[in-house]
Amino acid sequence: MTTVEDDQPTLTALDVDAEALPPADTETATFGMGCFWGPDARFGATVGVVRTRVGYAGGTEPNPSYYSLGDHTEVVQVEYDPETLDYSDLLDVFWANHNPFGGAHKRQYRGVVLVHDDGQRETAEDTKAALEDRTGQSVETAIESLDSFTPAEDYHQKYELRSTPVLGDELEDLYGPALVDSTVAARLNGFVAGHGDADQREALLSDIALSPAALSELERRL
Structure with missing residues (x-):
């Protein structure tokens, strides 16, 4: 592990990501499960998931945004390693973590x-x-075909992490747009x-x- 001097992070985290599978070697799943912050975090902690992003899909109106969503739904897009996870594994998480027996009060959710x-x-x-x-x-x-996906605004991406003082700021400084x-x-x-287990974190x-300071804030949240 690279040492940290003067309380400043190194680029070690970027080196770890360099070992992640490129998009050409992954597969992608897209789910609507209510507010997209929670599913983004839940899937992100899953072994075999390589990347996550949140956005808007499932509608017909062009150029959706958070304050002009039209008929779209908040969704999480999950990029995963098919050698580690099956699509059915992701569906198990999906069915278990939303209410499949009742409709949402808004199409957004x-x-x-x-x-x-x-x-x-x-x-x-x-x-199903x-x-x-x-x-x-x-x-x-519903089970529908994905016609288009529009990424949500930056402040919605990795929301739980961005909302964690010190740690979120440090990771944003480290990664920039690549976060x-x-x-x-x-x-x-x-x-x-609150997802994942002790072995994963270690x-x-x-x-x-x-x-x-960032490590202390992380440990406080675990």
């Missing part, structure tokens, strides 16, 4: 699986049917929200250098 191809659609439909068989209830969550696609940031965003923190 609805539950929806936005599939990228026919294989994802078949798996999503199969898991299995949930209905298991519970005896009708699932209202949204950082594997390290995705993990830390999940950790500060493994990551052994590979990155944080200032004493």
Whole structure:
């Protein structure tokens, strides 16, 4: 682990991310699960997830934004290693972490699986049917094709991490615009929200250098 001098972080975290899979070797899933901050953190702490980002999808109106969402929904997009995770593993997290049996009070927060191809659609439909068989209830969550995805504003990306004093500022200074696609940031965003386990945290923190102040704030949140 690179030493930290004068309470300043090194670029060790960027070195860790250099080992992450490039997009050409990953697959992508897109889910609407209510406010996108929580799912972003939950998936970010999942082993096998390489990158996460939040945004707007599932509607028809052009150029959605947070204050002009139109008919779009808040969604999380999850880039993952198919050698480590199956799409069905992500669906298990999805079904368990939103209410599939009731509609949201606003389209903005609805539950929806936005599939990228026919294989994802078949798996999503199969898991939906299995949930209905298991519970005896009708699932209202929609399964639709993803037509477009518009990234949300920067302040929504890795929201839990950005909202953590000292640590969030340090990571923003370290990564700049690359924060949204950082594997390290995705993990830390999940950790500060209470996801992940002790072994995950120990493994990551052994590979990155944080200032004493940032490390103290992280430990306070865990």
